Every structure is written in C-alpha cells, then in structure tokens.
Amino acid sequence: PISFTNYNTEKQIGEYVDYLGRTYPDRVKVTTIGHSVEGRPIRAVNINKNFTAKPGIIIDAGIHAREWIAPAVALHILRELVENYDENKVLADSIDWTIIPLLNPDGYVYSMNVDRMWRKNRANTTDPLCPGVDLNRNFDLFFGGAGTSLDPCDETFTGSGPFSEPETRALRDYALSKSNTQLYLTLHSYGKYFLYPWGFGDSLPRDWKELDRLARVAEKALSSVYGTHYQVGSSTRLLGAAAGGSDDWMKARAGAKYSYTVELPGGGEKGFDLPPESIPYVSRELWEAVKLLGFFVAEEW
Numbered sequence: 001p002i003s004f005t006n007y008n009t010e011k012q013i014g015e016y017v018d019y020l021g022r023t024y025p026d027r028v029k030v031t032t033i034g035h036s037v038e039g040r041p042i043r044a045v046n047i048n049k050n051f052t053a054k055p056g057i058i059i060d061a062g063i064h065a066r067e068w069i070a071p072a073v074a075l076h077i078l079r080e081l082v083e084n085y086d087e088n089k090v091l092a093d094s095i096d097w098t099i100i101p102l103l104n105p106d107g108y109v110y111s112m113n114v115d116r117m118w119r120k121n122r123a124n125t126t127d128p129l130c131p132g133v134d135l136n137r138n139f140d141l142f143f144g145g146a147g148t149s150l151d152p153c154d155e156t157f158t159g160s161g162p163f164s165e166p167e168t169r170a171l172r173d174y175a176l177s178k179s180n181t182q183l184y185l186t187l188h189s190y191g192k193y194f195l196y197p198w199g200f201g202d203s204l205p206r207d208w209k210e211l212d213r214l215a216r217v218a219e220k221a222l223s224s225v226y227g228t229h230y231q232v233g234s235s236t237r238l239l240g241a242a243a244g245g246s247d248d249w250m251k252a253r254a255g256a257k258y259s260y261t262v263e264l265p266g267g268g269e270k271g272f273d274l275p276p277e278s279i280p281y282v283s284r285e286l287w288e289a290v291k292l293l294g295f296f297v298a299e300e301w
C-alpha cells in the first residue's frame with residue numbers, strides 16, 4: 001500500500017496511480033507516456049472532470065533520482081485532488097491537471113537499492129564506467145550551454161544530444177500533445193526555492209514580472225501554514241546558469257507561460273535525506289501553494 005508518511009518504492013507508486021485510474025474513471029485517466037531506459041513505464045495521471053476543455057497544469061517530480069521528497073509531495077497532491085475530492089472539488093474540476101509523479105523511475109530504483117546519492121537516469125554512455133544522463137540538462141533549449149557537461153562521468157552530463165533520453169522525450173511528447181498548458185511545476189530538492197526562467201543564462205523572459213509576482217503570492221500562501229519561507233527568483237540568479245532544463249523548455253516550447261522549478265526543503269546528512277516525519281509538513285505547505293496557483297490559472301483562463 002501507499003504511504004504518505006514514508007517514502008514509497010517505484011512499485012508502490014505505480015500501483016497507487018493505477019488504483020486511482022481504476023477507481024475514479026470519470027475524472028482520472030492514467031496513461032503510460034513512455035518507458036525508461038530500463039523499460040519501466042512512465043505514468044501520467046490526468047485529472048480532468050469529464051475530460052472537457054479547461055486550462056492545463058502539468059506537475060512532474062523525480063527527474064532527479066535522489067530527490068525523494070519530490071515524488072512524495074507529488075503523491076500528496078494527487079491524493080488531495082483525487083481522494084480528497086469533496087474538499088477540493090472546485091479546484092479539481094476547473095483544471096485539466098496532469099501529475100507525473102516519477103519521471104525517472106530507473107534512477108529512483110537505483111537510488112533506493114544501490115546508491116542513495118544517484119541523480120541521473122541509468123542510460124549507457126560512451127564510458128562503460130559512467131552511466132547516466134542528467135535529465136534536467138537534456139531538454140532542447142540552449143542544449144549543452146552553461147552549467148552542463150559533456151563528460152558522462154559528471155553529475156550534469158547533458159547526454160549525446162537534445163532529447164537523447166526516453167524519459168525527457170516522454171515529457172516532451174506529452175506536453176506537445178496538450179495546447180492548454182498554462183502552468184508547469186517541476187518538483188526537485190533541495191533548497192526552498194521557487195525558480196522561474198531563464199535557467200540557461202542571465203536574461204529574463206519578457207513577462208518575468210508576472211512570473212515573479214505569482215510565485216511570491218504562492219510563496220506567501222505556503223509560508224502561512226508553518227512559517228517556512230522559500231526564496232523566489234530566476235534560476236540563473238539564485239542558483240547559477242544551467243541549460244537544458246525542463247522549466248525553460250516548457251516555457252519556450254510548450255506554451256507554459258508560468259513555468260517553475262520548486263526546490264523543496266532539504267534535511268538529513270546530505271540534504272536529500274529529509275526524514276520521513278517531515279513529508280506531511282512539506283507536502284501540506286506546498287499543497288497550499290499549488291491550490292493558489294490552481295485557482296489563479298482557473299480564473300485567468
């Protein structure tokens with residue numbers, strides 16, 4: 001069974017997602033949007049009452065294997081929208097939601113079973129000793145630019161070309177199949193940031209003030225729960241340039257005007273080991289931000 005107070009295995013996540021699809025067929029549709037390098041299904045959960053036209057929000061998690069809190073929070077969001085429907089009816093029914101709780105299943109499994117600090121996917125590379133591509137450097141916007149590496153042994157190895165990886169292609173193809181995506185959230189850890197484009201370099205999008213303002217309102221909603229504060233700003237300004245990220249691509253190529261990377265809080269010895277007791281708190285406060293973003297998108301449409 002699924003847990004909301006502990007980290008789940010890839011198998012548990014898959015079974016929960018499939019259960020939601022079976023149980024709520026009038027508003028939940030689970031599709032396999034691709035397969036990982038090792039052949040695991042990448043599942044997208046579409047929550048869209050009667051599957052009619054609505055503004056779209058895409059939320060993914062688990063691009064980076066070791067950032068376990070991200071899929072955990074994605075599952076909490078899923079539960080709120082689907083199983084806590086009575087309380088969240090208006091929100092659930094006014095948006096075409098897509099939650100992709102585990103974009104990099106191979107890496108996640110590897111980080112659970114073999115190397116806790118694994119970040120990349122598990123693709124073979126030109127170096128047999130160094131597998132793995134950093135999926136968040138593999139998108140096609142300034143591919144191979146600042147903050148990326150051509151060395152497969154590096155944590156930020158960009159891959160052999162844009163979208164060389166089945167995991168990034170799965171997100172690309174799904175996002176391009178939708179024409180209504182207003183907002184994209186990609187969940188990472190750690191650092192407590194709301195980051196907006198561009199991440200490839202110093203420039204800002206024309207509408208950055210709108211992205212900044214909305215993120216600040218969302219952050220305020222988040223902080224109202226337990227007083228936790230996230231920093232808001234452009235990726236490059238707060239973390240330094242890193243090209244080929246999903247956030248930049250979703251904004252530039254998939255119509256997601258509001259595109260954010262959320263860096264959830266860290267914990268434990270190496271930062272990625274947030275104790276499971278924290279999962280409900282981190283989830284509850286982030287959910288408050290997601291609600292605000294959802295209502296904003298629903299009203300602007």
Ligand code: 0X9
Nearest residue numbers: 136188189190199235242245261
């Ligand atoms: O470097 C990353 O991919 C993200 N940070 S993490 O510690 N989770 O690895 C930040 C990505 C910000 N967005 C872009 N640089 N496009």
Ligand code: ZN
Nearest residue numbers: 064067188189
């Ligand atoms: Zn990350």
